[in-house]
Structures are given as C-alpha cells and as structure tokens.
Amino acid sequence: MRFIFRIIFIPICFFGISCEPGDGALIDLPELKTKYVVESYLMPGESPRFLITHTDGFIKDYDINSQDNDISTEMVEGVVGALYINGESHEVVNKHLEYEGKFYNYQVSGVDSLGQNDVLELELTFPTGEKVYSKSRVPELIEIDSIAFNKSENRYGDVLYITFDKPETQYVRRILLRVRGKYTQLIQDLPVSGSLSNNGKMVFGSEMDFRRGDTVISRIYSINKEYYDYYNSIFMNLQSNTNPFVQPGQISGNIVGSDKVVGIFTAMQMADSLVVVK
Amino acid sequence: MKLYPVILLVLLTLPLMGQTEKSLKGVVKDASNEKPLEAVSIFCKECANGTYTDSLGRFEIPINNQISVHIKFSYVGYKSRSILIKEGTDNLNLTISLQEEVSTLKEVVVTNDSEKDRLLAADLGSEQLSANEIKELPSILGESDVLKTFQLKPGILSGSEGNSTLFIRGGKGDQNLVLLDGIPIYNPNHLLGFLSTFNSSVLQSAKLYKAGFPSNYGGRISSVIDIKTRPGNDKGIHASGGVGLISADLTIEAPLKKNHTSLLISGRRTHIDYLSGVIEDNFDIGNSLQEIPDYHFYDFNFKLKSQLSDNDRLEVNGYTGRDDFKTLYEVHDIDVDWGNSLGSLIWNHKFTDRLFLNTTVSYSEFSHNLNNRIDEFDFVLGSKILNTGSKMDLTYQPRHNQLVKVGVNYSMYKFDIGRLQVDNQGGEVEFSSGEKPQVQELAAYIANDYEIKDRFHIVSGVRFSGFINKTNRFFSIEPRIGASFVVNTNFSIKSAYTRMTQYIHQVSNSGLSLPTDIWYPSNENIAPQYSDQISVGWNYQLNDQFLLTHELYYKSLENQIEFKNHSIIFASNQLDDKFTFGRGDAFGTELYLEKRSGKLTGWIGYTLAKVQRGKFDGISGGNYFPPRHDRRHDLSIVASFAFNKKWSLSSTFVFGSGDKTWLPTGRFHFQDMPGKNSTPVVPVYEDRNSVSLPDYHRLDASIVRKFFTEWGDHEIIVGVYNAYNRKNPYFLYLDTQYHIDENGKENKELPVNSSIKQVSLFPILPSFRWNFKF
Structure with missing residues (x-):
C-alpha cells in the first residue's frame, strides 16, 4: 500500500509543483515602434x-x-x-x-x-x-430630461432620463460622481449608443449608492462616433489585461x-x- | 463549369474494363477473435496486383491461375502472412487469419514486405495507427492516447503543452472531423485536452486524412480522423485492463452466441479525486485552501456485434464520457461538467459478392454546464450540440480493379448556445437566455477507385452537400480526385486535389481546448467555410527497411472566422456580432522517414510550414497575420527498440519552433476628457500574433516489460515525460506591479513595472502503468 501510495503521490507532487508560474519572460518582444x-x-x-x-x-x-x-x-x-x-x-x-x-x-x-x-x-x-x-x-447637445431618486431605507439611487431626438444614431457618455465630504468618487462611466434606446428614450439608473448629504453630479456628454469607438477600444485593451475572455485590439x-x-x-x-x- | 471535368472523369472511369483473369476472393480475420480486419493490404507478387479488404474484411483480387502465385497479406500491428496458390487451383475463396504482432525478429522480416505495399498504395496525406503503436509509445503519466500519437506525425501539430487538439496543415481544431465508429464526436478531449476521449483498450485502428479525402467524408475542411473500436471476441470470454497513475480501465468481451454474436464493454475512470481525498484526510493543507478541487472523468464504450446471416451483420455501438470539476466553498461553489454521448446502429448487408450496403443510424451529443452558486443565487451557463443522423453507403465492385461507392447522409442538429439561467433558491428570481437553432445537413456522394495495369491508381469522386436552417439554405459541390503512379518498384509519385465544406463552427478565443468552446451553425451572418487543397508527393523505398515520403501542399481556407477586436466572448447572447470573416492560406512540405522492421523501428518526421490569415474586416487593416498555430518547423523522432520478446524501450523527441501569440508592445497614459481625474496606462497592441513563443522541445522515454503467464499476459510500462526537464511555454501572461499607497493598498492606476511571464506545465514527470489481458 505504501509503495502504491508513493508511486502515485510523487508524480502528482511533480504535477503540482510544475503548475507554478515560471520565471520572468523568456520571450523576445518585437522591436518597439514609438508612436x-x-x-x-x-x-x-x-x-x-x-x-x-x-x-x-x-x-x-x-x-x-x-x-x-x-x-x-x-x-x-x-x-x-x-x-x-x-x-x-x-x-x-x-x-x-x-x-x-x-x-x-x-x-x-x-x-x-x-x-x-x-x-x-x-x-x-x-x-x-x-x-x-x-x-x-x-x-448637438442632448439635454437631461429629468433626474429622480429611488429610496430604500436610508439609501438613494439616481435615475436619469434623456431623449435621442435625431434620426441618425447619437452617442452619449454618462458619468455619475458622488461627492461625500472632501472625497469625490466615480460611480458610473458609460459610453452609450442611441441605437440601444427605446423609441429615443433612455434611462440610466444607479445602485443605492447615495445617502443624505451626498452631492450627486450627473453628466451627459454628447459625443461623436469616433470618440465612442476610441473610448471602447481603450477600455477593452485595459480589460484584456485581466480578463481572458476580452479580445484586445488596435x-x-x-x-x-x-x-x-x-x-x-x-x-x-x-x-x-x-x-x-x- | 468547374465541376464538369470531375464528373466527366468519374463517369469515364466507371466503364473502364480490366483484365479478365480469375478472381481470388475471401475474408481476412483476426486469428485471436475472428473479427474481420479492414484495410488489410493484399499483394500478389507474380501478378503485380494489390488491393485492400473492406470494412467486413472482404477482398477480391485478380490472379492468373495458369501459374502458381504468392499472395501476401499485411496489416499494421499484425504479422504478415504469405500463401501460395498453385496453378489450376479451383477453390479461390479463402478465409485468412492474421495474428497480432509481437516484436520478434521473425515478424520483422515479414513487415519488410508491407513497406512495398505502402509504396504502391494510392493514399496521399494519410496516417494510420494500430492499437499497439498507440500503447507502446511514451506518454504523459503513462496514459496512451491516439491523438497524441498522431501529433508525432508530420503536418500534425499539437495546440499547446500536453494538449490533444490537432492543428493539421494550417487548420484549426474544429476543422477536424473526428469519427468514432463513423459517428462525429464534438469534443474529443478529457482533462482540458490533456487526454482524448478514446480509450486505447478498445481501439482497433485509427486513420487520419490530411489530404486526398475520400468522397464519403465531409463536413470539416482540414482533416478526417476515423477511429474504429474493435468488436468483442465471439469465441470465448476475455478481459483486459490496466491501472496507471491517474486512471484505470477494464474491458470485458464475451460471446453471447458463439461464433455469431459478441459483446464488448469497457470503462475507464480517473482516480485523482480519490487520491486528493486521501491527501486531504492525511495532511494539513492549511486554512487558505479549504478544499482541493474535485475532478474526475469517466468513459464507457459498448459494442454488440452479431452476424445475423451469411449476408447480414448488425452492430450496436455506444459511448458516453463526462468530465466533472467541482470546488465547494462556504459561499461560492463552482461545478463544471462536460462530455459526449454517442450511439449508433449499423447494418451491413451483402447483396452479392460484389455489392454491399452499410446503413447507419446515429446519435451524438456534446454539452457543457458551468454551475455557479454565490450565496443564494444559482447561475447556470452552458451550451449543447445534438446531432441525430442516418447514412447509407453502397459499395459495388464491378471488376477486380475497380470499386464504386455511392451514398447519402442526413443529419439534424439542435444547438443550445450560451444558455444562461439564473434563479434564486427561493424561486423568486428566474432568468434565462440563449439561442436554440435547429438545422439540417445533407450530403450525397459518388466515388470511383480504379487501377490501371497496377501502375496507375486513380480515385475520383464528388460530394454534394447542403445545409438548411430557418432562413437560409447553403449548397456546395465538392470535387475530390487523387492519383498515384508507380514509376518503378522503389518509387511512386502521388497527387490529390480536394474541396471540403464546413457548415458548423466552434468558437474559442483561448487557443486551449476548453469545454466552454461553443459550436455554432452557419446562418445569414456566418457563411460556410470551405477549403481547396492541392498536394503532391513521392514515396521512395530506400532499401528493405526504410521508406522515405515527401509531400508538398497548398491549402486555401475561405470564410474563416475570427473574433473582432475588442469583443467580449464569454456569456455573450449574440455571438454573431462578435465575428469577423476573412480567408487564409496554408502551405508546407513534409518529410517522413520510416523504419518499420528490425529490432529498431520508428520514424523521423519534419514539417516546414506557413499559415496566414487575412482580409478580415477590422483586423490589421485587412492585412495577413499568422494564427497562433503558425509553427514554422516541427520535428518528431520516434524510436522503439525490442531487446527480446519481454523487454522493449521506446523514446520520442519533439521540437517545434515557437507558436505565435499576441502581446502589447507599448503603453501610454490615457488622460481622457475633462471631469475624470485619472490616467490609466493603456497597453498598445500591434498586429495580431506578432510575438513568437520560445521553441518547444521535449524528450520522453518508456520501457516495457512483458510477462507471459498461464493465466494470461501482462506488462509493466515505466516512463518519463520531459526527461531533461525543459520548461516549455504553456501560456504567457502580463504581470503588472502596482504602487502601494500608505494604507498598504495597490493603486491600480499607478503601475511600477510590467513584465511578461511564462507558465510551464509539465516538468520531468515519471509514469507507471500495469496492463493485463487474459
């Protein structure tokens, strides 16, 4: 029994040790072209x-x-x-x-x-x-139609409404910031295509991130497609560093x-x- | 218009008349269990004629009965046999039994002749393995594997360290049609690809086509891997099995009706989970790791064969296999399971000695489920492909030197893609998503195999295929033609052209063979893939022991699929949007020197190849780029030395120049628009797969000691994998160190340095296995 245990256990230990990442890179990166x-x-x-x-x-x-x-x-x-x-x-x-x-x-x-x-x-x-x-x-500027707050116990969630009023696709970037005391925290940062709107109407909602006394800064940037694509490519390249299911790209x-x-x-x-x- | 010459060729070769000598007919069987042997080479020296047995072991060869002739029967893994037919012999119907090969000097002499038969054969770009070849070569942890053995042949690349996925002549893993007893299998891997689903104990033969595909195969564009299991012994009860470091298997075969009906059942299961249980029970593994993940796989093979009458044979085949990986923590459970289930009913009927019919009804399913529990919520993510099909193949031999095959094939597919179900254990929250397309694939083919004067061998055919879903219909005409010419007794030249079409596609971005890879049908957004391949080659018999083969190929790959830049693949509900389409080219040359006789046997295979893909919208401006499996050089050296009947030593050495990968080459600070105060460091990627991984090389060895006892035979195989402990790359990852603030926390926006690190999987790894049979 002891013999059998050894012949099984020792290779499994080898296997376990081997799964540790190796040393620093052994590869040659292609010559960097400064951009x-x-x-x-x-x-x-x-x-x-x-x-x-x-x-x-x-x-x-x-x-x-x-x-x-x-x-x-x-x-x-x-x-x-x-x-x-x-x-x-x-x-x-x-x-x-x-x-x-x-x-x-x-x-x-x-x-x-x-x-x-x-x-x-x-x-x-x-x-x-x-x-x-x-x-x-x-x-063209896309205005904020209205802002409301949901309340659950002592916490509040932000709800913002906008309208896309052009036949061609418009793009916006929604940024939601929370100012609490001297700290400002980014709560949401979403570039959005108007093609996802419901008959031109779009609603943004937050979690119950706010409490009494917080200052809520809601921003809607009207942006062009070129910036929408640029921002997404930047964001995905950042994501690809940590998420194996995200394709990077140029x-x-x-x-x-x-x-x-x-x-x-x-x-x-x-x-x-x-x-x-x- | 392009098709006319091919059809014309098929039709023209049909009525060609051969010589009118008498025919020698018969059946070739395995001497130990009387099972018929397919693809046995039969050669008549005096007549300079050759042929092969069909799937029922039958053959017919013309001979001149005015003189005495020698007929040689050769089959990989079996002792060759020669018989003398004296002049004027009337009984020209024979039953030939071949014995399984045991490495002795005597059989070595016999296999010399099989080299000559190989020289004359018309096959181009095909590789064949016997069960013995698969079992005796060294392998990871002693687990022999048919797909890994194929990786040692030229033109067939492995995906990554230890992976069973095959990349054949520039094709991807999903572009291989993998058949088990004629049924497609959709994920032929266990253990994340380290082992294939094929239990070596039940295999009879495995044949891989890289080019010159016969017309009866279709549905994938790069290769066909046709694996056959053996029928059970219909004379007596036998058992065989083995115990290795990570798995054990047992096979039992018995006659249900002697000489008439046999049954074979076989099971294999890993015992890693039992071992991890022992470790957990006996060792303190610390608080940080609450439990060693629980992993096991099993597979089960079943084959019932019955000779209903002289003209009818029935086969029922079954396979089921599943992997299960589980981790259980206090608030978070992960349970991933995946596997295949296959079943088939095959009826062989002989109308006359020259007309045979094979009818098959089959079922094949692959599914994976990823079950997550976080607190009260269950998340189930999965996908499934289910195929039910039927086919009929009619074989007609109008004369000794001609074989005509026609057939039809119908398949119904049901896909369940990217299923996502979320529910609360209290039942209040329920959500599900995913697509469930149903499609049909159909095909018909005709093929003609014809020999002229034993020097010129031509195999021609055409396959018509179609694919129907709710909104689209796709059709394709696939001409196939191959020819060989025997220049002299030592030298032959061969050439082939084939077109293949593929209607279902597997999408993966990992490069590994993960069970989460998803099969996807052609639709209005995804056109069928197709390939055209031209190959030429020559065989040269150096002497009685060595055969040298050289092949050149070019393959164009159309409607290839890549993920768009910046797409998210996992759990995506609309995968169509994530794809972009282009084309590819693969070309290369393969050299193969084989020694199949003598105490020392083995081969050296070398491949020089290039693969490129391009014209993809949104990738590198449409320019060509290498896929990950673009490996320029690939070398395999395989050697086996039989000291005597009891002891043998085998060794393999492999070398591959580095595969390609995609890594960032630069970085910049992204300041962004006003209102957001951060400057993340953005990686800059150049063209896809522009970085080469380090070269891969590895030496394995194993020694086999056989024991022949009264109760049966058994053997011990002791081996070593990666003998000189080379740290080969499995994958690379980006490792970034961040600035630590005064609270001891990492600031993810202030990197200090970044490096690229390599994960190596297998160091030097000993193995042990004990096999028995009685």
Missing part, C-alpha cells in the same frame, strides 16, 4: 487645447519619481500645426497648461468658444516628419496620415446636473 498619441477634446465655451505624448515600451520600468499622474516625461514638444474652425485657420502653439487637474502641451490662441455644428479640422506636423490630419464636428482613433500617430481629435458637449441629496 505619438494625440488627445484633444474640444468643447463649446472652452479654448482648444491638446496633449501630445509618445508611447513607451510595454515592459519598460516606470519612473517611480513621476508617478503622481505626471505625464510630462512622455510629452512631445516641437509639433507644429493648425486648427481650422469652419475653414478658418488658427495656429497650434507649443505651450504648457494645467487645467482642472489635466495637463496639456499645445493650445490654440484667439479662439474663445466653439458653436454647435462647427466643423473642426486639425493638421499637425511632428518633429520626425509625420504629417497627420483629423476632422470632427461639434455634436486603438481605434481618427488621426489619419501616419501609422506612427494614434489618438483622438473630437468635439463634444456636456449637460450636467448637481443635486444635494436631502
């Missing part, structure tokens, strides 16, 4: 600004000294270009700006505001010679002219509501 990344979200009422960075090798160590959301080490300087608003040219200037906790390294001067349905075009030339082009349009952007440049140049509008739960 430029353009991020630009233009909104009526705000002057246009851009963040232009570059990618790093995926397995390159991070700079621990610049971990506090500081992406200045990745910023790309020396890009020249122009922003066209309804055909009128405005120079893109290499100028740093910190605005509402975000960092930008390019601005356009002389433009105070954008209007609904304005046509926007961007031309950029990079220091290494790449020339790219992008186009967007300020989408970033879906609207910057054309060079495969060395990815990113988004898009316009959007925002409707928001701030409610203090009483």
Whole structure:
C-alpha cells in the first residue's frame, strides 16, 4: 500500500509543483515602434487645447519619481500645426497648461468658444516628419430630461432620463460622481449608443449608492462616433489585461496620415446636473 | 463549369474494363477473435496486383491461375502472412487469419514486405495507427492516447503543452472531423485536452486524412480522423485492463452466441479525486485552501456485434464520457461538467459478392454546464450540440480493379448556445437566455477507385452537400480526385486535389481546448467555410527497411472566422456580432522517414510550414497575420527498440519552433476628457500574433516489460515525460506591479513595472502503468 501510495503521490507532487508560474519572460518582444498619441477634446465655451505624448515600451520600468499622474516625461514638444474652425485657420502653439487637474502641451490662441455644428479640422506636423490630419464636428447637445431618486431605507439611487431626438444614431457618455465630504468618487462611466434606446428614450439608473448629504453630479456628454469607438477600444485593451475572455485590439482613433500617430481629435458637449441629496 | 471535368472523369472511369483473369476472393480475420480486419493490404507478387479488404474484411483480387502465385497479406500491428496458390487451383475463396504482432525478429522480416505495399498504395496525406503503436509509445503519466500519437506525425501539430487538439496543415481544431465508429464526436478531449476521449483498450485502428479525402467524408475542411473500436471476441470470454497513475480501465468481451454474436464493454475512470481525498484526510493543507478541487472523468464504450446471416451483420455501438470539476466553498461553489454521448446502429448487408450496403443510424451529443452558486443565487451557463443522423453507403465492385461507392447522409442538429439561467433558491428570481437553432445537413456522394495495369491508381469522386436552417439554405459541390503512379518498384509519385465544406463552427478565443468552446451553425451572418487543397508527393523505398515520403501542399481556407477586436466572448447572447470573416492560406512540405522492421523501428518526421490569415474586416487593416498555430518547423523522432520478446524501450523527441501569440508592445497614459481625474496606462497592441513563443522541445522515454503467464499476459510500462526537464511555454501572461499607497493598498492606476511571464506545465514527470489481458 505504501509503495502504491508513493508511486502515485510523487508524480502528482511533480504535477503540482510544475503548475507554478515560471520565471520572468523568456520571450523576445518585437522591436518597439514609438508612436505619438494625440488627445484633444474640444468643447463649446472652452479654448482648444491638446496633449501630445509618445508611447513607451510595454515592459519598460516606470519612473517611480513621476508617478503622481505626471505625464510630462512622455510629452512631445516641437509639433507644429493648425486648427481650422469652419475653414478658418488658427495656429497650434507649443505651450504648457494645467487645467482642472489635466495637463496639456499645445493650445490654440484667439479662439474663445466653439458653436454647435462647427466643423473642426486639425493638421499637425511632428518633429520626425509625420504629417497627420483629423476632422470632427461639434455634436448637438442632448439635454437631461429629468433626474429622480429611488429610496430604500436610508439609501438613494439616481435615475436619469434623456431623449435621442435625431434620426441618425447619437452617442452619449454618462458619468455619475458622488461627492461625500472632501472625497469625490466615480460611480458610473458609460459610453452609450442611441441605437440601444427605446423609441429615443433612455434611462440610466444607479445602485443605492447615495445617502443624505451626498452631492450627486450627473453628466451627459454628447459625443461623436469616433470618440465612442476610441473610448471602447481603450477600455477593452485595459480589460484584456485581466480578463481572458476580452479580445484586445488596435486603438481605434481618427488621426489619419501616419501609422506612427494614434489618438483622438473630437468635439463634444456636456449637460450636467448637481443635486444635494436631502 | 468547374465541376464538369470531375464528373466527366468519374463517369469515364466507371466503364473502364480490366483484365479478365480469375478472381481470388475471401475474408481476412483476426486469428485471436475472428473479427474481420479492414484495410488489410493484399499483394500478389507474380501478378503485380494489390488491393485492400473492406470494412467486413472482404477482398477480391485478380490472379492468373495458369501459374502458381504468392499472395501476401499485411496489416499494421499484425504479422504478415504469405500463401501460395498453385496453378489450376479451383477453390479461390479463402478465409485468412492474421495474428497480432509481437516484436520478434521473425515478424520483422515479414513487415519488410508491407513497406512495398505502402509504396504502391494510392493514399496521399494519410496516417494510420494500430492499437499497439498507440500503447507502446511514451506518454504523459503513462496514459496512451491516439491523438497524441498522431501529433508525432508530420503536418500534425499539437495546440499547446500536453494538449490533444490537432492543428493539421494550417487548420484549426474544429476543422477536424473526428469519427468514432463513423459517428462525429464534438469534443474529443478529457482533462482540458490533456487526454482524448478514446480509450486505447478498445481501439482497433485509427486513420487520419490530411489530404486526398475520400468522397464519403465531409463536413470539416482540414482533416478526417476515423477511429474504429474493435468488436468483442465471439469465441470465448476475455478481459483486459490496466491501472496507471491517474486512471484505470477494464474491458470485458464475451460471446453471447458463439461464433455469431459478441459483446464488448469497457470503462475507464480517473482516480485523482480519490487520491486528493486521501491527501486531504492525511495532511494539513492549511486554512487558505479549504478544499482541493474535485475532478474526475469517466468513459464507457459498448459494442454488440452479431452476424445475423451469411449476408447480414448488425452492430450496436455506444459511448458516453463526462468530465466533472467541482470546488465547494462556504459561499461560492463552482461545478463544471462536460462530455459526449454517442450511439449508433449499423447494418451491413451483402447483396452479392460484389455489392454491399452499410446503413447507419446515429446519435451524438456534446454539452457543457458551468454551475455557479454565490450565496443564494444559482447561475447556470452552458451550451449543447445534438446531432441525430442516418447514412447509407453502397459499395459495388464491378471488376477486380475497380470499386464504386455511392451514398447519402442526413443529419439534424439542435444547438443550445450560451444558455444562461439564473434563479434564486427561493424561486423568486428566474432568468434565462440563449439561442436554440435547429438545422439540417445533407450530403450525397459518388466515388470511383480504379487501377490501371497496377501502375496507375486513380480515385475520383464528388460530394454534394447542403445545409438548411430557418432562413437560409447553403449548397456546395465538392470535387475530390487523387492519383498515384508507380514509376518503378522503389518509387511512386502521388497527387490529390480536394474541396471540403464546413457548415458548423466552434468558437474559442483561448487557443486551449476548453469545454466552454461553443459550436455554432452557419446562418445569414456566418457563411460556410470551405477549403481547396492541392498536394503532391513521392514515396521512395530506400532499401528493405526504410521508406522515405515527401509531400508538398497548398491549402486555401475561405470564410474563416475570427473574433473582432475588442469583443467580449464569454456569456455573450449574440455571438454573431462578435465575428469577423476573412480567408487564409496554408502551405508546407513534409518529410517522413520510416523504419518499420528490425529490432529498431520508428520514424523521423519534419514539417516546414506557413499559415496566414487575412482580409478580415477590422483586423490589421485587412492585412495577413499568422494564427497562433503558425509553427514554422516541427520535428518528431520516434524510436522503439525490442531487446527480446519481454523487454522493449521506446523514446520520442519533439521540437517545434515557437507558436505565435499576441502581446502589447507599448503603453501610454490615457488622460481622457475633462471631469475624470485619472490616467490609466493603456497597453498598445500591434498586429495580431506578432510575438513568437520560445521553441518547444521535449524528450520522453518508456520501457516495457512483458510477462507471459498461464493465466494470461501482462506488462509493466515505466516512463518519463520531459526527461531533461525543459520548461516549455504553456501560456504567457502580463504581470503588472502596482504602487502601494500608505494604507498598504495597490493603486491600480499607478503601475511600477510590467513584465511578461511564462507558465510551464509539465516538468520531468515519471509514469507507471500495469496492463493485463487474459
């Protein structure tokens, strides 16, 4: 019996030991082609600004000294270009700006505001010679129809109604934030296609995430399809790091002219509501 | 228009007249149990004629009875036998018994002749294995496996470490038609693919077609794997079995009516769960692991064969097998079970000595269920494919050098895709979703096998297939043609062209053979896949012991399916939306040197191949990319040495250049729009599968000691898997270290470093198995 136990047990132990992950990677990654990344979200009422960075090798160590959301080490300087608003040219200037906790390294001067349905075009030339082009349009604003709260015992859930009123598919991004004391927490962040609406009507609901005294910030961003696709591709690539049932893919952007440049140049509008739960 | 030449060829070859010598007819049987042997090679030296036995062991070969002739009967795994037919002999109807092969010098001499028969055969791109070959080669934990043995042949790749899934000439795992006694089996794997569902104890033969598919096969575009179980002994009661490290099996066979009706039943079950119970009872496994997961699989084979009359034979076949994996925790249970069930009724009828009919009614089902319990809620996720079918195959031999086959085939499929049921134990919450399409597949074929002057052998045919669902009908015409030409006694050349169509598809994104992979029918969004393959090759008999084979192939794969970028696959209710369609090419060359006689036997197989897929909407801009199984070099060396009747040593060495995988090459901080203060690190992916895994290589060995006793024979097999402990890649994963804040928590938005790590599965692994038979 002892003999039989040994001849069975020892190989099973081998099997168990073997299932431990091995050492660090033994593989050769293909040579990294550094890409430029353009991020630009233009909104009526705000002057246009851009963040232009570059990618790093995926397995390159991070700079621990610049971990506090500081992406200045990745910023790309020396890009020249122009922003066209309804055909009128405005120079893109290499100028740093910190605005509402975000960092930008390019601005356009002389433009105070954008209007609904304005046509926007961007031309950029990079220091290494790449020339790219992008186009967007300020989408029509989708207003918040109404906001209500469900109550269960001492907790509250947010319910928000909107209406898609165009025959063509419209897109929105719903963001729900909770401000409790000095902490602000993101509760929901959903890009949604109007094709999923019921006769143009759409309802967003939250869990019972709120209590008396909380400030609820509900935002609906009216966005374009290019940004809807871009955001989904970013989100799925992030998911694919941890979920084996998610396919990764290439970033879906609207910057054309060079495969060395990815990113988004898009316009959007925002409707928001701030409610203090009483 | 393209079809006309093929039909013309079929029709033209039908009336060709052969010579008018007398015919030698008969039946070839296994000497130990009188069961008929299919595909036995029969060769007449003086007449330079050859043929094979049919599924009932019958043959007919023309001879010149004006002279004495020698007829040689050869069959893989059996001693060859030669008989002399003297001139003027009138009795030209024979029953030949062949004995199972035992490795001795004598039989080695005999198998020399079978090399010559192989040289003359018309088969291109086919591999055949006997039960003995499968059993004696080294294997993981001593569990012999027919599909793993096939992986040692050129052009047939394994999916990943230890996996039974076959990737054949650029095809994927679901593009192989796997038949057990003629019935399709939809998931031929146990233990997540480490073992196949085929219990070696009941196998009679296994034949794999990589090209030159006969017209009676269809429904998959890359290969056909036809596995036959053996009938029970109809003369006396016999038993055989074995005990290994992870499983045990027992087979009992007996005559229900002597020389008339036999029964074979066989069962196999793993005993890992009993062992884990012993470990749990005897060792403190710590608080972190509350219970070792409970896993077992079993399978059960059944075969009843009855010779109803001289002209009628009936067979009833059955198989059922299931895997069950269970973990039970306080608030969270997971129970996954999956398996196949098959049944068939086969009636063989002989109208005349030249006209036979096979009629089959069959049933095949594969299902998986993933049961989750979290607190009070039960989640059931599963899928099922059920196929009921019938077919008739008529074989007519108008003359000794010609065989004509016609047949029809009908299948009804019921799918249950992505079932999701949620209910509360109190019964208040109930939810279910999923699709349940029902479809029908039908086919008819005609094939003509013709030999001219024993030098030119042509096999031609055409298959018409159709697929009908609620809203669509698909039809396809599949021409098949193969030819061989014997240049001289040592050299022959061969060529084949085939078209295959596939109407049902298995979707998986893991690259592993998981039970959660889902079968899906063609519909208005998913067109049938089809392939065209052209292959050419030559056989060269180097000397009495060595046969060298070389084949070249090109295969185009159309309407191939890939998951779209950024799709979520698991528990998706509308899978159609997740697919994108394109095409592929596979081409390569295969070299095969085999030694089948002498104390040392074995083979060396080498494949140089390339596979590419492209023109997929939304993937790499329509450019071509390699699939994961694009393996450039694949080498297998197999050697067995028989010291004497009692001792033998076997060893295999495999090498494969790295498979492909898809990993991020870059990253950037995503700052996003105003209103959200975070900058997650986004991985950047380049083209699909642009990273090569490290090369795979492994050496296995086993030694067999046989014992011949009064009560029966038994053997001990001791082996070692991965003898030099190579850490081969099983899969890679991304490992990211995050910044730890002052509260000791990981901040998932502040990575410190990322690396790519490899999981290796099997280190050096000893094995032991004891087999017996009486």
